[in-house]
Amino acid sequence: MRANVLDPGAPRGGAVRPYWLLLRAGFRSQAAYPLAAAAGMFTNAVFGVLKATVLTAAAAAAGGSLAGYSGGQLLAYVWVSQAMIGFVAAMGTAEIGERIRTGDVATDFTRPLDVQGAHLAADLGRSFFSVLPRGLPCLAIGALVTGMTLPAAAAPYVLGAVSLLLATVLSFLCRYAVAILGFWLVDTRGLATFYTVLSGFFMGLSLPVSAFPSWLRTIAHATPFPSVMASPVDVLIGRLTGPDAIRAIAVQAAWVVGIGLLGRVLTARGRRTLEVQGG
Amino acid sequence: MTTPAIETHDLTRSFRIRGRGPLTAVDGLTVSIAPGEAVGYIGANGAGKSTTIKMLCGILVPTSGAVRTVGLDPVAKRRALAARIGVVFGQRTQLWWDLPVGESFGLLAAIHRMPRPAARARIDALVGDLDMEDYLATPVRQLSLGQRMRAEIAAALIHSPDLLILDEPTIGLDVLSKQRLREFLIRERAERGTTLLLTTHDMGDVQRLCDRILLVDHGRLAYDGTLDGLSATVGAGRVLVLDLDAPGPDLVAIPGTRHLASEGGGLRQRLAYDAAHTSLGAVLSAVGEVRGVRDVAVEEPDIEDVVRRVYQRSAAGELGRAADATD
Numbered sequence: 001m002r003a004n005v006l007d008p009g010a011p012r013g014g015a016v017r018p019y020w021l022l023l024r025a026g027f028r029s030q031a032a033y034p035l036a037a038a039a040g041m042f043t044n045a046v047f048g049v050l051k052a053t054v055l056t057a058a059a060a061a062a063g064g065s066l067a068g069y070s071g072g073q074l075l076a077y078v079w080v081s082q083a084m085i086g087f088v089a090a091m092g093t094a095e096i097g098e099r100i101r102t103g104d105v106a107t108d109f110t111r112p113l114d115v116q117g118a119h120l121a122a123d124l125g126r127s128f129f130s131v132l133p134r135g136l137p138c139l140a141i142g143a144l145v146t147g148m149t150l151p152a153a154a155a156p157y158v159l160g161a162v163s164l165l166l167a168t169v170l171s172f173l174c175r176y177a178v179a180i181l182g183f184w185l186v187d188t189r190g191l192a193t194f195y196t197v198l199s200g201f202f203m204g205l206s207l208p209v210s211a212f213p214s215w216l217r218t219i220a221h222a223t224p225f226p227s228v229m230a231s232p233v234d235v236l237i238g239r240l241t242g243p244d245a246i247r248a249i250a251v252q253a254a255w256v257v258g259i260g261l262l263g264r265v266l267t268a269r270g271r272r273t274l275e276v277q278g279g
Numbered sequence: 280m281t282t283p284a285i286e287t288h289d290l291t292r293s294f295r296i297r298g299r300g301p302l303t304a305v306d307g308l309t310v311s312i313a314p315g316e317a318v319g320y321i322g323a324n325g326a327g328k329s330t331t332i333k334m335l336c337g338i339l340v341p342t343s344g345a346v347r348t349v350g351l352d353p354v355a356k357r358r359a360l361a362a363r364i365g366v367v368f369g370q371r372t373q374l375w376w377d378l379p380v381g382e383s384f385g386l387l388a389a390i391h392r393m394p395r396p397a398a399r400a401r402i403d404a405l406v407g408d409l410d411m412e413d414y415l416a417t418p419v420r421q422l423s424l425g426q427r428m429r430a431e432i433a434a435a436l437i438h439s440p441d442l443l444i445l446d447e448p449t450i451g452l453d454v455l456s457k458q459r460l461r462e463f464l465i466r467e468r469a470e471r472g473t474t475l476l477l478t479t480h481d482m483g484d485v486q487r488l489c490d491r492i493l494l495v496d497h498g499r500l501a502y503d504g505t506l507d508g509l510s511a512t513v514g515a516g517r518v519l520v521l522d523l524d525a526p527g528p529d530l531v532a533i534p535g536t537r538h539l540a541s542e543g544g545g546l547r548q549r550l551a552y553d554a555a556h557t558s559l560g561a562v563l564s565a566v567g568e569v570r571g572v573r574d575v576a577v578e579e580p581d582i583e584d585v586v587r588r589v590y591q592r593s594a595a596g597e598l599g600r601a602a603d604a605t606d
Binding site: 017018021022025028029030032033102103104106107109110111112113114271272 | 333336337338339340354357358359361362364366368371372373375376377378382385386389390391392418
């Protein structure tokens with residue numbers, strides 16, 4: 001990504017520390033709400049049990065496997081995807097849209113920072129925080145309640161970590177692009193809800209994208225959403241390995257660049273129409 | 280010649296509002312503010328104050344005209360500009376809601392890429408000056424409004440900007456909090472020569488902090504000059520509050536004054552007078568000839584009243600002359 005699409009005259013050099021501190025601040029801000037994290041984890045786990053039950057029954061009816069997932073892999077898909085919900089904010093975040101709706105976004109522009117980059121840093125902090133109180137306990141519950149088959153080799157975990165990182169960056173960039181439409185629409189809450197439902201389905205939240213009928217799978221892969229969840233899960237649980245895993249990661253990276261640039265263009269254009277709300 | 284802290288030429292911004300056609304929030308604003316000036320930017324709600332400030336900061340792109348803030352094009356050089364100015368939007372926060380106040384300060388210093396020792400020293404000084412020691416460890420969301428506003432001002436000053444822009448900094452504050460903030464700003468400006476641009480509805484802010492007033496009306500500059508000059512121009516002089524020894528008729532015939540109001544059947548009466556045209560002694564002796572005076576108080580011009588009068592004149596088409604007369 002070009003670093004200074006918006007501000008060719010921005011200061012350069014020593015540029016990383018502020019973003020690192022913003023990431024930490026995002027992390028620590030989340031820590032202020034341990035009950036919300038616990039409630040989120042509990043919800044994810046309950047729905048995990050439901051999804052595991054339904055998909056296991058479907059696989060049994062289909063003769064033991066579903067779309068090439070073995071029974072244990074299907075359970076792994078369910079629990080890894082449930083554990084990722086907080087990490088990639090699959091249920092959406094209100095923050096940026098809310099800042100535009102209320103006009104607080106004005107203060108973001110009074111800092112010597114890239115607005116998209118600053119929000120990305122804070123969102124990554126939020127994302128990383130969710131691993132401890134939401135991601136790992138959810139996986140542990142899954143392992144205890146239904147069990148799952150995870151890869152024995154190290155490669156899926158290494159590639160999976162890369163894929164997860166790209167997934168959360170991509171998730172942020174998509175949510176940012178939707179929120180920035182608020183420069184034109186002012187209130188993007190309805191749009192954000194629609195986006196959450198649509199993206200949730202196409203990212204493979206309710207059913208693995210690989211288990212979609214082929215026409216629906218084609219539509220899904222024309223969107224960035226499988227790269228937010230289905231791809232990293234498939235890489236992590238060892239369904240996509242070797243060149244397939246690398247290809248999935250490359251597709252994720254391409255979406256990151258594409259949606260990231262889209263967000264930057266929208267931000268630059270939006271400032272021309274921006275009408276800061278609330279005086 | 281030094282670069283003006285703020286310079287605009289024919290600055291205009293209009294918005295498209297669905298179903299109502301274009302609205303010109305700022306209309307042909309031409310103004311120059313020298314470094315070190317303290318300027319009150321006043322006008323009614325919707326007069327275009329906040330829109331102007333957002334263009335000065337590079338948040339909003341002007342529809343037409345030119346603007347330079349500390350010599351920079353605010354939109355093209357937004358980030359370079361952000362390093363040179365501090366902004367407080369009174370109704371918004373630039374602090375991290377869930378984090379302790381002190382951490383917000385550290386973050387802002389890092390965002391401005393201040394060396395750590397310099398940041399430490401500056402933050403300590405601001406914390407001391409604004410009396411924030413007691414709540415440095417408190418999350419921002421738990422602060423009172425007065426505490427938060429002090430923190431907001433400190434946050435805008437951490438990087439020692441050349442220009443401080445305050446958009447309604449005292450809104451909602453109690454008298455004591457306002458007083459403390461103003462005292463701090465006076466000290467800070469005396470020490471550093473920071474240029475100040477302030478929008479407010481609070482006349483006290485203007486009277487205490489500003490040596491120049493810009494008054495906007497419907498996006499146009501209606502007055503540029505001193506507060507005294509503004510009062511003189513629109514004839515809103517000081518107000519004499521008279522406590523008389525007995526109720527009686529309104530004092531409408533005292534030369535050089537204008538009767539404003541009476542209370543208690545005429546026991547207390549308020550007269551406006553302009554010190555440029557008459558003296559307090561002359562007014563008092565004129566009153567003394569018709570009534571017994573028990574007590575007297577003099578009130579400074581009320582900004583809201585002054586603004587109201589400018590608007591009335593501008594509605595009557597006298598705007599141009601009023602502004603020209605003070606040049």
